[in-house]
Amino acid sequence: MPNPEIRIEELTSTEDLRQCVAIQRATWGWKDEDLLPLRTLLLLNKIGGLVLGALDRNGQVVGFINAFPGFREGQVYLHSQMLGVLQDFRRRGIGRALKLAQRTEAIRRGIQRIEWTFDPLEIHNAHFNLEGLGTLCRRYVADAYGPSTSSLHGRLPTDRLVAEWHLVSQRVRTRIESGAHGPEDPLPATSSAVHLPADIADIRVRDPARAAAIQRDFKRRVTDLLGKGYCIAGFESASPPGEVSYRLVPFQPQVLTS
Numbered sequence: 468m469p470n471p472e473i474r475i476e477e478l479t480s481t482e483d484l485r486q487c488v489a490i491q492r493a494t495w496g497w498k499d500e501d502l503l504p505l506r507t508l509l510l511l512n513k514i515g516g517l518v519l520g521a522l523d524r525n526g527q528v529v530g531f532i533n534a535f536p537g538f539r540e541g542q543v544y545l546h547s548q549m550l551g552v553l554q555d556f557r558r559r560g561i562g563r564a565l566k567l568a569q570r571t572e573a574i575r576r577g578i579q580r581i582e583w584t585f586d587p588l589e590i591h592n593a594h595f596n597l598e599g600l601g602t603l604c605r606r607y608v609a610d611a612y613g614p615s616t617s618s619l620h621g622r623l624p625t626d627r628l629v630a631e632w633h634l635v636s637q638r639v640r641t642r643i644e645s646g647a648h649g650p651e652d653p654l655p656a657t658s659s660a661v662h663l664p665a666d667i668a669d670i671r672v673r674d675p676a677r678a679a680a681i682q683r684d685f686k687r688r689v690t691d692l693l694g695k696g697y698c699i700a701g702f703e704s705a706s707p708p709g710e711v712s713y714r715l716v717p718f719q720p721q722v723l724t725s
């Protein structure tokens with residue numbers, strides 16, 4: 468844990484979980500109908516889900532991550548839903564520590580996969596998910612949640628990529644340990660790239676119509692490649708300058724297990 472003043476714990480008390488509801492409001496600016504309510508947060512830890520919190524030295528929850536138990540391809544997995552860290556505590560390694568603690572607890576329970584969705588236009592999250600954690604994506608879900616009330620999402624359709632985190636794969640271990648492509652990475656070299664403007668976050672605010680066109684074009688190009696058996700396996704910043712790139716390679720099943 469990079470920050471000695473923060474500790475990561477499983478949250479089970481009503482008071483701690485109530486703070487998670489407050490963090491949802493502060494982080495996403497959602498209306499009440501989009502919040503995960505206290506009752507569900509309380510239920511999660513009782514049904515094989517997981518709520519982990521980052522607590523400061525006063526015991527205040529400053530970030531949290533939650534997951535539901537799921538069942539896919541004959542195996543139990545966790546669907547991670549929200550990861551939020553209060554603004555004043557960001558960029559200190561807390562988000563990463565919450566993700567790694569979630570992985571550790573899942574492995575302890577015998578679970579080998581965690582999935583979550585993310586907005587491909589949120590390029591910092593994309594970098595974190597693909598390069599920092601070693602996830603890969605094989606599915607694109609158009610307008611996954613319908614119109615969002617979050618101030619973070621603007622008015623675009625809530626298109627999402629599904630990040631698959633194969634917890635004990637060599638690919639994930641390499642990324643977590645080195646944060647880079649290691650020699651053991653079983654995916655082949657870059658085969659194809661889909662670009663986005665590096666300033667897509669500003670475009671979303673300044674020119675929503677252009678952002679919508681960029682989103683549609685991204686969806687078309689990515690879903691075409693995913694449909695041909697590619698998966699998203701990497702993310703490159705400033706490559707070429709002014710752009711960021713999703714790296715797609717032909718999917719190979721051994722990457723999930725080796």
Ligand SMILES: CC(C)(COP(=O)(O)OP(=O)(O)OC[C@H]1O[C@@H](n2cnc3c(N)ncnc32)[C@H](O)[C@@H]1OP(=O)(O)O)[C@@H](O)C(=O)NCCC(=O)NCCS
Nearest residue numbers: 549550551552557558559560561562563564591594595599
């Ligand atoms: C995403 C979020 C949880 C990250 O929390 P955090 O404590 O700041 O994360 P960390 O300090 O551990 O950084 C993790 C990675 O996030 C990425 N990142 C997040 N925000 C970033 C930013 N503004 N600029 C650059 N990188 C950023 C980086 O890749 C970083 O990895 P690195 O340190 O190896 O470069 C936090 O920014 C947040 O709550 N955002 C709003 C909600 C959200 O988008 N949640 C994720 C989708 S549900």
